[in-house]
Amino acid sequence: xxxxxxPGAQALRRDPTDGWLGGVCAGIAxxxxxxxxxxxxxxxxxxxxxxxxxxLYALGWLVIPAGPGAGRRRLPTGRGAVEVALGTGLxxxxxxxxxxxxxxxxxxxxxxxxxxxxSGGALIWRGSGSPATAPAQAEAPTAALxxxxxxxxxxxxxxxxxxxxxxGIGIALVVxxxxxxxxxxxxxxxxxxxxxxxxxxxxxxxxxxxxxxxxLVRSLTAERSERIRSQERAEVAAHLHDSVLQTLALVQxxxxxxxxxxxxxxxxxxxxxxxxxxPPAGQAARLAAALEAAAADVEERxxxxxxxxxxxxxxxxxxxxxxxxxxxxxxxxxxxxGGGSPVDVYAESDxxxxxxxxxxxxxxxDPDALPADRRGVRESIVGRMRRHxxxxxxxxxxxxxxxVELELPARPxx
Amino acid sequence: xxxxxxxxxxxxxxxRSGVRSELERHLEITGEAxxxxxxxxAIAEDNPEVVLLDVHMPGGGGVEVIRLAAExxxxxxxxxxxxxxxxxxxxxxxxxxxxxxxxxxIAPEELADAVRRVHDGDAVFSPRLAGFVLxxxxxxxxxxxxxxxxxxxxxxEIIQHIARGYMYKEIALRxxxxxxxxxxxxxxxxRKLQLSSRHExxxxxxxxxxxx
Numbered sequence: 001x002x003x004x005x006x007p008g009a010q011a012l013r014r015d016p017t018d019g020w021l022g023g024v025c026a027g028i029a030x031x032x033x034x035x036x037x038x039x040x041x042x043x044x045x046x047x048x049x050x051x052x053x054x055x056l057y058a059l060g061w062l063v064i065p066a067g068p069g070a071g072r073r074r075l076p077t078g079r080g081a082v083e084v085a086l087g088t089g090l091x092x093x094x095x096x097x098x099x100x101x102x103x104x105x106x107x108x109x110x111x112x113x114x115x116x117x118x119s120g121g122a123l124i125w126r127g128s129g130s131p132a133t134a135p136a137q138a139e140a141p142t143a144a145l146x147x148x149x150x151x152x153x154x155x156x157x158x159x160x161x162x163x164x165x166x167x168g169i170g171i172a173l174v175v176x177x178x179x180x181x182x183x184x185x186x187x188x189x190x191x192x193x194x195x196x197x198x199x200x201x202x203x204x205x206x207x208x209x210x211x212x213x214x215x216l217v218r219s220l221t222a223e224r225s226e227r228i229r230s231q232e233r234a235e236v237a238a239h240l241h242d243s244v245l246q247t248l249a250l251v252q253x254x255x256x257x258x259x260x261x262x263x264x265x266x267x268x269x270x271x272x273x274x275x276x277x278x279p280p281a282g283q284a285a286r287l288a289a290a291l292e293a294a295a296a297d298v299e300e301r302x303x304x305x306x307x308x309x310x311x312x313x314x315x316x317x318x319x320x321x322x323x324x325x326x327x328x329x330x331x332x333x334x335x336x337x338g339g340g341s342p343v344d345v346y347a348e349s350d351x352x353x354x355x356x357x358x359x360x361x362x363x364x365x366d367p368d369a370l371p372a373d374r375r376g377v378r379e380s381i382v383g384r385m386r387r388h389x390x391x392x393x394x395x396x397x398x399x400x401x402x403x404v405e406l407e408l409p410a411r412p413x414x
Numbered sequence: 415x416x417x418x419x420x421x422x423x424x425x426x427x428x429x430r431s432g433v434r435s436e437l438e439r440h441l442e443i444t445g446e447a448x449x450x451x452x453x454x455x456a457i458a459e460d461n462p463e464v465v466l467l468d469v470h471m472p473g474g475g476g477v478e479v480i481r482l483a484a485e486x487x488x489x490x491x492x493x494x495x496x497x498x499x500x501x502x503x504x505x506x507x508x509x510x511x512x513x514x515x516x517x518x519x520i521a522p523e524e525l526a527d528a529v530r531r532v533h534d535g536d537a538v539f540s541p542r543l544a545g546f547v548l549x550x551x552x553x554x555x556x557x558x559x560x561x562x563x564x565x566x567x568x569x570x571e572i573i574q575h576i577a578r579g580y581m582y583k584e585i586a587l588r589x590x591x592x593x594x595x596x597x598x599x600x601x602x603x604x605r606k607l608q609l610s611s612r613h614e615x616x617x618x619x620x621x622x623x624x625x626x
Contacts, residue, residue, distance in 0.1 A: 305519075307541060307542075307579070309541045309542055309544070309545035309577045310545065311545050311548040311549050311552065311577070312549070312552060342579075344541060344578060344579025346541065346545070346574070346577045346578040346579070348548070348574070348577075350552065357578040357579075359578055359579045359580075400584060400587075403578070
C-alpha cells in the first residue's frame with residue numbers, strides 16, 4: 001500500500017541491521033528522516049495505550065518487507081526456530097508471573113493465552129522471515145548475491161516442509177490462544193458474531209486487493225529473473241569480448257596463416273576451458289589443466305598443433321610439477337624437430353603413478369648420438385625425471401617418429 | 415576398395431559444405447541434413463551406408479537421429495563427428511550405436527579413411543575417445559562377475575596406444591600382432607562400451623535419457 005500512496009518515493013523497508021527486534025522503527029525512521037529513538041518512544045507510548053504499540057509493531061514487522069542487508073542477519077530455521085518459540089513463550093511467562101507475584105495486573109485468563117500467542121507468533125514470524133528477504137537481495141547487484149539468488153530455488157524440499165509444519169504449529173498455537181481467552185472471559189458466543197463480521201471484512205478486502213497483490217508479486221518475480229538474465233548476458237558478453245572478439249580482430253589483421261592457425265587453436269582451448277568451467281590456464285593446480293596450459297603455450301610458440309589427452313587427474317605436487325616441466329620440454333622438442341607433424345600427448349594418472357607419452361611423427365633421431373651441448377633432452381627431461389624419482393625413455397626411428405615416455409612411480413625411492 | 419555412400423548430418427551449413435567438398439574426392443556423398451528430422455528422412459530416402467553424425471544438434475542431437483532411425487528399422491553405420499569435448503556426449507552417442515568418434519579437426523584423408531573403416535565394420539577410436547574410454551573403465555569393475563564391465567589387459571594396452579596417437583598398423587607392429595587382431599580388440603572394446611553396465615556409463619546414459 002505504501003507503494004501506492006507514495007508513487008516514486010523511496011519504498012518503506014524494515015532495517016533489521018539497525019533494529020532491536022525486526023527493524024520496524026529503524027526502517028520508519030530511515031524512510032521519514034526522523035530520529036530512531038523518537039519512533040521507538042512513540043511505539044512505547046502507544047503500548048501504554050492498551051497495548052496498541054505492540055500490535056502496530058507486530059503488524060509492521062509482518063507487512064513491511066525487509067530492506068537490503070536483511071540477509072546479513074541469519075534467521076534461525078529448523079530446530080532453532082522451535083527453540084526460539086519455546087524461549088519466547090517461557091520468557092514472557094516468567095515476566096507475567098513476576099508481575100502476578102508482585103500483585104500488579106492480570107487474571108489467569110490473560111496470562112495463558114498470551115503465552116500461547118507469543119510462542120505461536122514467534123514460530124510463524126521466524127518461519128516467514130527467510131522468504132521475505134528474497135526480493136531485497138535482488139537489489140544488490142553484486143555477483144555473490146546473484147549467485148545466492150539463483151541458488152535459492154534449489155532449497156531442499158525437506159526444509160520447505162519443515163517451514164510449513166512450523167507455520168502450521170504456530171497458527172494452531174495462536175488460534176488456541178484466542179479460544180482460550182474467549183472461553184475464559186465467557187465471550188465465545190459474542191465472538192462468533194464478531195468472527196462472522198471479520199470473515200466478511202476479510203473476504204471483501206481480499207476481493208478488492210487480491211489482483212493488486214498478485215500483480216505486485218508477479219512483477220517482482222519477473223523483474224528479478226530479468227535482472228539475473230541481463231547480468232548473465234553482460235558477463236558472457238564481457239568474456240567473449242575479451243577473448244573471442246579480440247582474437248578475431250587479430251586474425252583479421254594477420255596475413256601469416258600459421259599465426260592465424262595458432263591464434264585459432266589458442267582461442268579454442270581457452271573457450272573450451274571456459275565452457276567446461278575449468279580454471280584458466282594461469283592458475284592450474286591440477287595435472288590435467290597444467291598439461292593443457294603447457295601444450296597451449298608450446299603450440300602458440302611453435303605453431304604446431306598439440307593434442308592432449310589426460311586420463312585421471314591429480315593435484316600438482318613438486319614431483320608432478322617436474323613431470324609437467326619435462327613434458328613441456330618434450331613437447332617443445334617435438335614441435336621444433338618433428339617436421340611440423342602434430343604432437344600427441346597422453347597422460348595417465350592412476351593410484352599416484354603417473355605416465356606421460358609425448359609423440360611426434362618427425363624424422364626421428366638417435367638418442368645416444370646426441371651432442372653433449374643438447375641440454376634439453378639430457379638435463380630437462382632425463383635428468384629432471386631422475387632427480388624426482390622417475391625415469392624417462394626416448395624411442396625414436398625415422399619410420400615412426402619420436403616418442404618420449406615419462407614415468408613417475410607412486411612412491412619415488414631416492 | 416569400396417566407396418561407401420555417405421550422408422553428412424550437421425546443423426552448421428558451412429561445416430557441412432566444407433566436409434562435403436573435402437570428402438567428395440574420396441567418397442560418394444548422398445546428401446546433407448541440418449536437423450534431426452531431415453537426417454532421419456534422408457536416411458530413409460537415400461539409404462546411405464555411413465552417416466557422419468554431429469553429436470550436438472538442436473532437438474536431441476545425434477543420439478536422437480540414431481534412435482528415430484532405429485524405430486523405422488534403419489540401421490546405417492554411424493560415425494560421430496563433433497567438436498564436443500564432453501565425455502558424456504561422446505559416450506552417449508557411442509552407446510546409442512555409433513561405430514566411432516572423431517573430432518572435427520581431423521584431416522580430410524583421415525576422415526575419409528575413418529568412414530571407410532566404419533563401413534568395413536571396424537570401430538574408429540580417436541585418441542580423445544580412447545581417453546574417455548580409459549577414464550570410464552578406470553578402476554576396478556563394480557561387479558567382477560560380468561566380464562563385460564572391464565577391459566582385458568591387452569585391450570587396455572591397445573586403447574592406451576590409440577590415446578598416445580598410434581595408428582592401428584603401428585600398434586600391430588609394436589605389439590607384434592596382426593592389424594586384424596588390433597581391429598578385433600578395438601571392436602570388442604566398442605561392444606563393451608555399448609553393452610557394459612558399469613555405473614559411470616549407466617549414469618552418463620541416464621543423464622541423457624538413454625537407459626530405456
